[in-house]
Amino acid sequence: MERRWKVLIVAAVAVFMGFLDVTIVNVAFPDIQRDFAGSSRADLSWILNAYNVVFAALLVPSGRLADIVGRKRMFMIGVVVFLAASAACGLAGSAGALVAARTAQAVGGAILVPTSLALLLPEFPISQRATATSIWTATGAVAAAVGPSLGGVLVDQASWRWVFFVNIPIGLAALVPANRLLREHREPGARTLPDALGAVLLVASVGLLALGIVKGTDWGWDSARVLGSIAVGAVLLPLVIVRSLRHSAPVIDPALFRARSFSVASAGTFAFSFAFYAMILGNVLFLTQVWGWSILTAGFAITPGPLMAALSAPIGGRLSDRFGQRPVALPGALLFAAGTTWFALRLGASPHYAEDFLVGTMLTGSGVGLSYAAWSSAAVAELPPERFATGSAVIACLRQVGAVLGIAVLVAVLDAASPADPVGAFTSAYIVTAVAALVAGALAIGLGRVRAALPSPVPETA
DSSP states (O other): OOHHHHHHHHHHHHHHHHHHHHHTTGGGHHHHHHHTTTSOHHHHTHHHHHHHHHHHHHHHHHHHHHHHHOHHHHHHHHHHHHHHHHHHHHHOOSHHHHHHHHHHHHHHHHHHHHHHHHHHGGGSOGGGHHHHHHHHHHHHHHHHHHHHHHHHHHHHHSOTTHHHHTHHHHHHHHHHHHHHHOOOOOOTTOOSOOOHHHHHHHHHHHHHHHHHHHTHHHHOTTSHHHHHHHHHHHHHHHHHHHHHHHOSSOSSOGGGGGSHHHHHHHHHHHHHHHHHHHHHHHHHHIIIIISOOOHHHHHHHTTHHHHHHHHHHHHHHHHHHHHOSHHHHHHHHHHHHHHHHHHHHHOOSSOOIIIIIIHHHHHHHHHHHHHHHHHHHHHHHTSOGGGHHHHHHHHHHHHHHHHHHHHHHHHHHHHHSOTTOHHHHHHHHHHHHHHHHHHHHHHHHTTOOOOOOSOOOOOOOO
16 A cells, blocks of 8 residues: 555544544433432533533634644644543543543644644645545545544443543554654744744634534523623634734744635635534434434434545545535535425424334435535645645634534524424524535535645755
8 A cells, every 4th residue: 555545544544533422422421410410410510511611612723733833743642632532531440520621632632633634735746635634624525524423322332431442443553653653744944933922812712702602502592601701712813814914923824825625615614514513413313303213213213424524535535626616515414404404394204214214324424425525625725835734724713613613503403492392403503504505505605616726845854
């Protein structure tokens, strides 16, 4: 096997771990709650929220730091932190210890995701980067989608602690060959660390926005805590932009957004992630609450979707390399919207898996593979190599914030519905996800054909 494909496997394993832990812990929550019966549900909710909030907030600062101090160095740090934190999660003897370990796990994940893609891209010529990016991206999407089913198996056959221990063999599979395979890359001539105050403002802004969205249902959307978190986060974000425009070493380089493909892909990734992550949770809730299936059965029922995503992503990457990203992103969004519309029109109170659910999940899975293949490759196609980590971190951050918002809106729609009509509530939720996918499709029209004019970079070796 050629070296570059081995690097792709290492990078894919890293992103798999990072996004798997976004969803795998959800199904373990009831068992965790039983083990820590002395803790309130609100306190235990931070086992889920701490990862999502910290992961989203630290992606961009981690990516920028990796571009400057070295991507391989940061990647190795990220793997070690993530694995140590995963072990600490599995061994936690109290709710407080588990929340603290989950926070550390999010730090490691926020380092892994942007650095893994930034290390991967220079290994491939421009003509194959969309294919490589699509496989990397699809791995993250598949990880998030199979999280509930894998978590269900682990909880059913062992205990909730194994949803964390499972990361150790996966991570070691990446860590052992990484030191030998990966080459060091950094921004040429850059020795100044990114703007510390700008990084603090960015972390605070993204963190507060994510916190307000995540806790909207628990605290109440009209509560002072939710409104205050969102308002302060919204105020801090323009300050980050102003400071980035004026600082010599900004945490977010404004030049990134001068590339049309990056700007459009940022918006498209946000809209599609809103739809995708809302659908994942919506499907699990529908199968367990309306059809009354167990978590384990529901997990296997949604498996064809991730399989279709895994199959369609490399195809989407090759098509993007040959024809550009727009002819891939638009059909991907339409397929996804068709699948969620199918759910809205066909799913009823009586289980009919093959004719109703299976068709929809295969449509949405195909749309996920094509869409993420196109958006991720478009985002980095026109960026200079020294901005790969920062650019991929911005896209990953928007993906995560879109996910948090999509899940929050889904929960709000379901909570607002009449308990007497659970099917109607999910119908409304699926329509919302279809609309978000169509927004992504409209953005795809504006993407145009992305052409990277840069020569293939010669990697800087340590």
